[in-house]
Amino acid sequence: MVNFLRSTAVLIIIVSTVVLQVLLTRYFPRLLLDLPLVSVLYLTMARESLLWTILSGTVVGFLQDSLAPGPLGLNGFTKIAIGCLAYMTNTVIAIDRIATRWGLLFVSSLLAALLFVLLRVLFMNRHETIDGERILLSGLINACAGLPLFYVFDKISQPANE
Amino acid sequence: MKQLFKTRVEWILLIVALIGHLVLLSTRLSQSEGTPLLRAWTLEVAAPFLRHAVGSLTSISNVWRNYIDLRQARKENTELRTEIDQYRRTITSYEEKIKEIGRLQVLSDLDMSLAMPSVKARVIGGDPTQWYHSRILDKGKDAGLARDCPALNADGVVGRIVQVSKHSSVLQLITDVDSGVGVILENSRAQGVLKGEGRYEAFIEYLGSNEKVVIGEKVLTSGLDQIYPKGLLVGYVVATKPSKQVFQKVDVAISANVMRLEEVLVLKKGSPS
Numbered sequence: 001m002v003n004f005l006r007s008t009a010v011l012i013i014i015v016s017t018v019v020l021q022v023l024l025t026r027y028f029p030r031l032l033l034d035l036p037l038v039s040v041l042y043l044t045m046a047r048e049s050l051l052w053t054i055l056s057g058t059v060v061g062f063l064q065d066s067l068a069p070g071p072l073g074l075n076g077f078t079k080i081a082i083g084c085l086a087y088m089t090n091t092v093i094a095i096d097r098i099a100t101r102w103g104l105l106f107v108s109s110l111l112a113a114l115l116f117v118l119l120r121v122l123f124m125n126r127h128e129t130i131d132g133e134r135i136l137l138s139g140l141i142n143a144c145a146g147l148p149l150f151y152v153f154d155k156i157s158q159p160a161n162e
Numbered sequence: 163m164k165q166l167f168k169t170r171v172e173w174i175l176l177i178v179a180l181i182g183h184l185v186l187l188s189t190r191l192s193q194s195e196g197t198p199l200l201r202a203w204t205l206e207v208a209a210p211f212l213r214h215a216v217g218s219l220t221s222i223s224n225v226w227r228n229y230i231d232l233r234q235a236r237k238e239n240t241e242l243r244t245e246i247d248q249y250r251r252t253i254t255s256y257e258e259k260i261k262e263i264g265r266l267q268v269l270s271d272l273d274m275s276l277a278m279p280s281v282k283a284r285v286i287g288g289d290p291t292q293w294y295h296s297r298i299l300d301k302g303k304d305a306g307l308a309r310d311c312p313a314l315n316a317d318g319v320v321g322r323i324v325q326v327s328k329h330s331s332v333l334q335l336i337t338d339v340d341s342g343v344g345v346i347l348e349n350s351r352a353q354g355v356l357k358g359e360g361r362y363e364a365f366i367e368y369l370g371s372n373e374k375v376v377i378g379e380k381v382l383t384s385g386l387d388q389i390y391p392k393g394l395l396v397g398y399v400v401a402t403k404p405s406k407q408v409f410q411k412v413d414v415a416i417s418a419n420v421m422r423l424e425e426v427l428v429l430k431k432g433s434p435s
Contacts, residue, residue, distance in 0.1 A: 019208065019215070021290050022208070022212060022290045022298065023216070025287075025288025025290070026287050026297070027219075027288070029362070030421070033292075034292055050172040050173075050175070054175050058179055058183075062204070063204060064290040064291050066204035067204070067290040067298060068291050068293075068294050069325065069334040070294055071187055072198065073183040073184065073187035074183075075291060077187065080176070080180060080183065084176060124340075128339075131361075
């Protein structure tokens, strides 16, 4: 029962990250932080289960796509694929230190951006120009903001005596 | 080293999920009209939360402003301070209302001048990803909105509706990379397509290299895209990049401040152009 409630709480938190992202960009349109991606990566690291990656990636991606002008599936695919890569990396290297977590967030953010552009080129027949500066900046912001967010998620999803 | 995949089920689920998303992506390509039901439901569920959250955030910012005001009046006695605080809170809320009424009045004037059926809508959310330029509006099918309805404010065109649910909709801004607006230059009458550049900037493409373009010239909608009515202000030419090729690229400063949108006027579909 406790596990079920905790899992529900975690799901509510990841859905909240999408709502929070929509509210933040309402007031700060140039925001480069991708909160939903950070939440999927957190779940991948914390739960060490591919099922959680698939579930959170699907939910978060679907919500993002539904509230945006782009096609359905674009963000879902990106989140699951990047979450899966992070999961596989976590099985090889223990990502529990600040530096490795930062590195994982940064690289994942860059890969997510590149995969997103690639999918748009493949499925939407777009001639995309890769905005390297923006992608790098976004990676830095996600990595720097992700660390304190991981800490907050830890506090929320784990009981005080753990 | 930990086991890479704990069970075969996870592996199968991963493949199914990835393929499922690719199928979703592919099916989207064939549908050009309407909003899928699941998507409309999601929008419908999310909109009330956003509407209340925006209201709460506004209240919080008002309370914060009042707190700052209170600190300036700390030498006065408690009763007077409370009274002043109450007055200030009321005044702040009235000022906000007056500003809002002012903005709505401008939209109403625009509405009257356009003489087209239209709906005033409030922005209740931004873009959920960092890749698009879109806003979530508090009006949907119930108010008569449909896909491809153009939206504008007093300064000019801001975008078009791309997703609609019963009570809310998604507005694609003209600065979005996937946006395209048929435009015409005011003086030279040269026509092209205004494309978003992704950084809240836009440019005109498919404009012949032999066309003379003057800096500061007005850019208006041409009406040829059959979405935006003809003659609406879009922006001003800020730079031209002459080319030896067939087309030249013209940078445009969008006249409407699309980054600070609060209310928009959405023209209903079928409005005369």
